[in-house]
Structures are given as C-alpha cells and as structure tokens.
Amino acid sequence: MAELAAMKPQRESFWRSRVWKRFRRNPLALVGTAIVIFYVLVAIFAPALTADRMGRNCLRDLGLKRTEAARVLRNPLHPVFWRATVAPPKSCYRIPRKGYSPVPKPPSKKYPLGLAGGGYDIYYGLVWGTRTAFYVGILVVGIALLIGILIGGASGYIGGWVDNLLMRFTDVIYAFPGLVLVMVVVTIFGRSLTTIMLAIAVVGWPTYARMLRGNILKTKAQDYVDAARALGAGGLRIFFKHVLPNSIGPLIILASLDIGSIVLSVAALSFLGLGPGIGFADWGQMVNFARGWIVGPPGEPLKYWYTWVWPSLMIALFVLGWNLLGDAVRDALDPRS
Amino acid sequence: MKRWQIPLILLGFLSLAWAATLKDTYVYMTHGDVDTLDPAQAYDTASLGIIENVYETLYTYKKDSLTEYEPLLATSYEIKDGGKTYVFHLRKGVKFHSGNAMTCKDAEYSFERILVTNPGDGPGWFFAESLVGYDSNAKSALGENASAEDYEKYWNLIDHSVECEGLYTLRFNLVKPDPTFFAKLLYAGAAIVDSKWAIAHGEWSGTKKDWLDWAGKDLRQGYLHKHMSGTGPYKLVKWDGKNVVAEAFDGYWGKKPRIKKVLVQIVDEKATRIEALKRGDADRVTVGDWATLESQVRGLPGIKVWESKNWAPASAGVIFLNFKVEGKDNPFIGKNTPRDLFSDVHVRRAFAYLVDQDALIEDLFLGHGIKLTMALPPSFLGYDPTIPVYPYDPDKAEAEFKKAFGGKLWDQGFEITITFNQGNEFRQTVAEMLKANVEALNPKFKVNTQGLQWPDYLKSARNKMLPIWPLGWVADYADPDNFIHPFYHSKGALAKRQNLNIPELDQLIEEARKTVDPNKRAEIYKKIGRLAHELAVNIPLPSQNPFIVTRDNVKGVYYNPMRSGTFLWKDIYKE
Numbered sequence: 001m002a003e004l005a006a007m008k009p010q011r012e013s014f015w016r017s018r019v020w021k022r023f024r025r026n027p028l029a030l031v032g033t034a035i036v037i038f039y040v041l042v043a044i045f046a047p048a049l050t051a052d053r054m055g056r057n058c059l060r061d062l063g064l065k066r067t068e069a070a071r072v073l074r075n076p077l078h079p080v081f082w083r084a085t086v087a088p089p090k091s092c093y094r095i096p097r098k099g100y101s102p103v104p105k106p107p108s109k110k111y112p113l114g115l116a117g118g119g120y121d122i123y124y125g126l127v128w129g130t131r132t133a134f135y136v137g138i139l140v141v142g143i144a145l146l147i148g149i150l151i152g153g154a155s156g157y158i159g160g161w162v163d164n165l166l167m168r169f170t171d172v173i174y175a176f177p178g179l180v181l182v183m184v185v186v187t188i189f190g191r192s193l194t195t196i197m198l199a200i201a202v203v204g205w206p207t208y209a210r211m212l213r214g215n216i217l218k219t220k221a222q223d224y225v226d227a228a229r230a231l232g233a234g235g236l237r238i239f240f241k242h243v244l245p246n247s248i249g250p251l252i253i254l255a256s257l258d259i260g261s262i263v264l265s266v267a268a269l270s271f272l273g274l275g276p277g278i279g280f281a282d283w284g285q286m287v288n289f290a291r292g293w294i295v296g297p298p299g300e301p302l303k304y305w306y307t308w309v310w311p312s313l314m315i316a317l318f319v320l321g322w323n324l325l326g327d328a329v330r331d332a333l334d335p336r337s
Numbered sequence: 338m339k340r341w342q343i344p345l346i347l348l349g350f351l352s353l354a355w356a357a358t359l360k361d362t363y364v365y366m367t368h369g370d371v372d373t374l375d376p377a378q379a380y381d382t383a384s385l386g387i388i389e390n391v392y393e394t395l396y397t398y399k400k401d402s403l404t405e406y407e408p409l410l411a412t413s414y415e416i417k418d419g420g421k422t423y424v425f426h427l428r429k430g431v432k433f434h435s436g437n438a439m440t441c442k443d444a445e446y447s448f449e450r451i452l453v454t455n456p457g458d459g460p461g462w463f464f465a466e467s468l469v470g471y472d473s474n475a476k477s478a479l480g481e482n483a484s485a486e487d488y489e490k491y492w493n494l495i496d497h498s499v500e501c502e503g504l505y506t507l508r509f510n511l512v513k514p515d516p517t518f519f520a521k522l523l524y525a526g527a528a529i530v531d532s533k534w535a536i537a538h539g540e541w542s543g544t545k546k547d548w549l550d551w552a553g554k555d556l557r558q559g560y561l562h563k564h565m566s567g568t569g570p571y572k573l574v575k576w577d578g579k580n581v582v583a584e585a586f587d588g589y590w591g592k593k594p595r596i597k598k599v600l601v602q603i604v605d606e607k608a609t610r611i612e613a614l615k616r617g618d619a620d621r622v623t624v625g626d627w628a629t630l631e632s633q634v635r636g637l638p639g640i641k642v643w644e645s646k647n648w649a650p651a652s653a654g655v656i657f658l659n660f661k662v663e664g665k666d667n668p669f670i671g672k673n674t675p676r677d678l679f680s681d682v683h684v685r686r687a688f689a690y691l692v693d694q695d696a697l698i699e700d701l702f703l704g705h706g707i708k709l710t711m712a713l714p715p716s717f718l719g720y721d722p723t724i725p726v727y728p729y730d731p732d733k734a735e736a737e738f739k740k741a742f743g744g745k746l747w748d749q750g751f752e753i754t755i756t757f758n759q760g761n762e763f764r765q766t767v768a769e770m771l772k773a774n775v776e777a778l779n780p781k782f783k784v785n786t787q788g789l790q791w792p793d794y795l796k797s798a799r800n801k802m803l804p805i806w807p808l809g810w811v812a813d814y815a816d817p818d819n820f821i822h823p824f825y826h827s828k829g830a831l832a833k834r835q836n837l838n839i840p841e842l843d844q845l846i847e848e849a850r851k852t853v854d855p856n857k858r859a860e861i862y863k864k865i866g867r868l869a870h871e872l873a874v875n876i877p878l879p880s881q882n883p884f885i886v887t888r889d890n891v892k893g894v895y896y897n898p899m900r901s902g903t904f905l906w907k908d909i910y911k912e
Contacts, residue, residue, distance in 0.1 A: 057780075060777070099700045100700040100701060101699075102626065102700075102701065102762060102766075118766075279769070297632065297636055297637070
C-alpha cells in the first residue's frame, strides 16, 4: 500500500481569503476606499495640481521659474517633479496670497475655488492641506496607537502589579486637560506642526491603551489560548500570534475615526495661535479664514459661501472616507461583532 | 418635554430679549486691554479712553472742536509774566467720587505727583519740560551719583512750579515761556485726582518726606492703577484686568449724563464684535478697516456708520526700526542676527521699499486713506506733502540688501520677528506683507510674525526688545512738536525705544522749539521730514480716514481726534 504524502496545510492566500471576499462585496467599503484613494492621489500630485499657481518662495526654493513651473511639475521624467512630490521645501506649504484685502473674492477662472479673506487661494490651500491632513492624521494616530498598544498590551497580558501601575499611569494622563498640555508643550518646544502633533499624540494614547487592555483580558479567557498553551506555545508567541490579532480590531476602527477628527483638533489649535502660523496650508486654517464670512451682508446671506463650503466638504468627505473604510475593515475581519 | 420645563424655557427666551442692552446702558466692544488707570502713568489710547471719562482736566475741548475750549474744573484763567505764569480759578462745589470736596490742594497734589513720579514710559515728560526744566524724573535726570543738594534743588523746582493761593486759585510757574502749555493742560492725563483719598490709600504723601521714593516709580504697583476717584460724570465700578464697568456719578457737578452704565468689553476677535453689534449686545464696536466696513457692516439693519470727509485723525503711524535691539534671551531676534541690524541705512531703505503702501490703501482702506510722507498728521503745521514716499520696489530693495554691512548681510542672512498688537488687522497685514516680501528675496532672510497683547506689546517696545514693529501715536496736545520730538529726537518718547540718535535731527528739533514764528517753524519741520526720509529712520504708514460704527439708536456721536475714544460717554444717549 503506497504511503499518502503528508499534506502540508496551506495558508489561505489573502486575495482568496474570506476577509477579502467580505470586504470587496461590501459596497460601502468600496466607496470608502475610493474616497481615501482620491485623497491619496490629491496629496501625492499636489505639486502637479498647483503648478500654475505656486508661490514665489516655493518656486525659488525648487529652483524653477514661473514660466516653466507648469511644464516641469507635470513631467514625471524631470527630477524636480520628484523633488517637489517627495520632499517639497517648507515654503510650498505657504498658501500664496493675491492682495491683502480682508474681503473674500468669488471663484474665477484663475482661482477656481475663490479667494479667502486675506487673499488666500482656497484651491491651493485645500490641495496642499491634504498632505498636511495625512501627515498629521497618520502620524498622530500612529504614535498614539504605538504607545497605546505597548502600554495596553503589557498591562493586559502581564497583569498583576504591572497592570495596576500602568493603568494608574494611564489614568493620570487621561485626567490631564489635553489643551493645557498642548499649550505647555508648544511653549517649551516652540510653535510648529511637529510639536503640536507630538502633544496631541501624547495625550491621545490612553483611550487606545484602555481599550486594548479590555479586549486582551477578554481574549485571554478564550479557549484557544488555553489550547495553545497546552500545546506548549510560549508567552510571547501566544501574545503575538493569538491574543493581539484578535484584540486589535476595535482599535483599528477607533484609529480610523480619529484620523478625521485630528484634523479638526489641529484647526482649533491654529485658532488659538498654537498652530504652524497663519497662511500654512491646513484645512482647519481654511475654515478659520471663513470665520467672519459665514453669513454675508443682509439680503445676500450666502454671498461668501465658497469660503466655508469647500473646506467643510473636504474635511467631511475625508472623515467619511476613513469612517467607511474603518467600518468595512472591521466588518470584514469579524462580521459578528 | 415635561410640563414644568415650559415656563423655564419661556423665562429663558424672555431673558434673551432683555439681554439686548437697555436704554441707559452703553456697551463698547473693542480690542486692546487697558494698560493702567493711573493718569500719571497711562500713555495709550486704551487706558486714556477710560480716564478721559472718569477724571477731568482744568479746561477741555468743546465737543468736536480742536480750537474751541470750555472751562471744566477751572472757570477762568490768566497768563502773566510774558507766558511764564498761569493762574487758574477753580470751580467751587465739585465733589470727588469718594465724597471729598475738590479744592486747590487736590490740583496741586495731582500736578506735583506727575512731576515727582514721571515714570519713563508715562506722559510726565512734557509737563516736566515746561515746569521744572528737565524732561525726566529726579532719579533719571540727576543720575545715581547725585548729591542730596541736587535732589533738594529738584524738589524745590517741583514745589515752586505748582502753588495754591487759597482754596480755589491754582498757579503754575514755568521755567520759561511755553506757548503750548495751555494745550498741554487739555491732555486727559492732566487730571485732578482726589488727594485725600489717594494719600489715605498709600500713594505719595504730597510732601517732601517720601518724594524721592516715588521718583520714577512704576505706578502700576500703586493703588491708583486699578482704582479711580475723580470728578468726572462717571465713576469706576470695576476693572478686572480685561473689562471695565463704570456708572454715572450721582454727585457730579455738571449736567447729569443720560447713559447711566457703561461697559467696555475687550474682544480681540473682529467677527465676534460684529456679531455682537448685529444682535444688539454691543452699542459701538471697533471695526478696523474700510474693507470690512463695506463688506460686512454697511447696510446692516439697526447699524449706523458715522463718517465725514472733514474728519482728519490727529495721529500718525510708522513702522519702527530698532537701531540696537536689547534684552537678553530676546525671542524676537535670531541668536546669530546682529543686534544692530537696522543701524545700517541700506537695511532700513530695503525694508521701506518692501512696504506696498498702495496695496494697503486699496485693499484695506478701499481708497479711503492717504500716504504719509513723515510722522506728522497732514493737518498739522510743518507737514510737507512733497517729500517722497518709498515706493514698493523689490528690485531696489534687493540692491539695498546687497549693499548692507559691506555685502555680508546677503550671505549671512538674518532672523527677526515682526510683532503687532493682537486685534489690529492693519498692523497684522503690514507684518505679513513684510514677511512675504522679505523672505521672497533671499531664503536666508527669515521673518516671523507674532501678535502680542496690547500691554505686553507696549512693554516690549519700551524695553527696546522689538527689532521692528508698527505703532501709531495720537497727539497729546495739538502741536507738531508733540509728534516731531517723540518720533525723531534721541530723547523722544518713541524714538528712544528704537535707540535712535541722529545729532542733526536733534539739533533741528531743538531749534524749532525755540522758534516763535510759525512759518519759520514749518520750514524747519519740513527739513526734518526730508532728512528723516533720506535716512529712513522709520517707515511712515498710510493713514486711514476715520469712521465710527454704532447701533442706530445711539445719538450724539461726534469725532474729536484728540479724544482717545473719539467722543465722551456723557455726550451720547440712546433712543
């Protein structure tokens, strides 16, 4: 009798997995993904999209003359295209101004979305603001997630006095008034986008830590963890292979929701004078420019609609995209919860 | 919704209706915190806007006239000895807010107090010049190594300069004739303070005993900083550091004002102020510029815009350039930037070429403004409209920068912060404009902009810490010397904040002071303006035509450029 060759258990390929199938069958998932991809493309191609309206300083720092800017920045074969796309100089984040009038100007051929109060080009601000939104959103949430996972994970898995200590520490940070902490950090380390982001991240991780710890405690009690231990798996292996992946789901949802709201927090801080300076391309700043113009003169209440409609739409769509994506990922990973 | 909640909600709505200000209450919303309420220390429009309604002077301007005066705490006066002696007859039956009666003793105390304390950042200097012959207080004027005799002499000068003859006759003995002295007495800080009340609360005793302790003292530490007892139609109820509450004084000697309660609210946000005006929560607000006026305020129901082609401001604004920036750990200038950056005329001219005056007048004033050729209001004697104004020319600016410091500045670069007072959008725009234009020339030029609260702004400027800052000056008294001296003389109140010291300018200014013939004086002032332009000691900013915005039920509004608040609360009423 021939011996049957032992069949090696095959890992299901991701693209054939149930997770992917569930994801791609969910129409909202596709909408969310499409929206996020749209923003990703806008962010990546920001220099190409705004090549014809760049500010003086940005062009000077890229070494371009105004006449050749449009041609060069839309040509992927030119090295300056890559410089502008991958590592643009800081001055490119300054929204160019046309005049100094505090009164907004409606959309025109040259300025398709109009000029905000102070002469700021709304289109430029929104396009480069997408880069800022991703930078801020992903970095802040990334750092907060990292700290939260480390502390929450250690706390939940190790338990005992470590758990107690870490959770009390988390409580202290949680109780801290976030705004005050941000102001203190900015005062010490100076006004810049980086310091604000670090400050928000440092105050934002407790939520993740607590949530992860709760989920870990729940997962630890599951049967398959006992089974793994019975089979001889070590502590770390159990943690990284069995416990963590099953506990992290809700965190992903929370993180995806936070990416959108971080943009608004940075806007609020800009308003308080803690932001990266007036004129920096940031959606929140664009909303601030519209502050005094939301209601127009009597008889024409929507006269300056373009100052707040465009930035609000950008922010709302961004948040919506991430929400849908986050929901869809959660549904795909675990349709029962 | 539970039944018992309904009356609560109704009450809520009713209270909202009452929230719109009542007929006898006047709410003024503006930006710029009060610096101090002590008339011997206050030297800014935010503070004097309160002082001019609570304290009173001997004589004052009649409504909106700059040339007609009416007696206030004095009923008549005479000038004797060829202008060296002024005798004022004081009004009888005047009471202070504390209840004390006003006599010559209070007047003598008030003026001597100004001369004794005369803090370096206060208004005392132009009184001291006429009355004791020095422009600063005893400690600054005589120095640290002065002998007891020197101080004795100074005290005698003060004591002798202001004297009482009986209860109601006040006598000023000047050191030399000063044709501007009467005008100086119209300044809101030349007010009569309740001496008994002040002394009882720990202020200077009024005698030789402790005068030296008070010489040059910062009066913001004293009782009069936050408390007021004057003779004016309004008395101070409270100043909490931000807002000022005042109410009509029952024992006022003159006509009782129709407005009984006044609230001055400090709100830096323009949009908030305009909203409050629309809702009726404020009766008058500061709008700022014509562009905002025409686009957001004009035509709103219930709002009135007061304006007139005849209104001319008695003020001038410039961008100050500090010849030598001081202050250890100064956050407004880069560590490697030379502190004497602006001592080089090429740097100053370069900055002057980067201010786009036309854009400011067009975009912010909507054309309702004029360029100033020198730091003097065009309506004053000695103004020369033919002096050129530096045009906006980035190429010329670049050429000047390249010549600066022998060509080294262009390679080394610099980093400075342009500050402005928070809420003043005009100055903020000037700062942002300079930032954009300077940085566009050379990536090594770094210019930051920062808004400061008004009292902090003044303090930093007075401490000579600001490298470059826009500021305006309202006349203390209606004479060109009150602009020329502060702006261009090395000891001038403003010029000393920028360490300005140009002997030729000093000489011309002193010569003008001795000249009596107005035409000859005018010629000298024109010369000063031209020299100042060549050396670009500061950058004059365009002057905006004034306007006032109130609710349409506010009546009696007028424009007096010498009043910090443009009109007095006692003259208006609401229908």
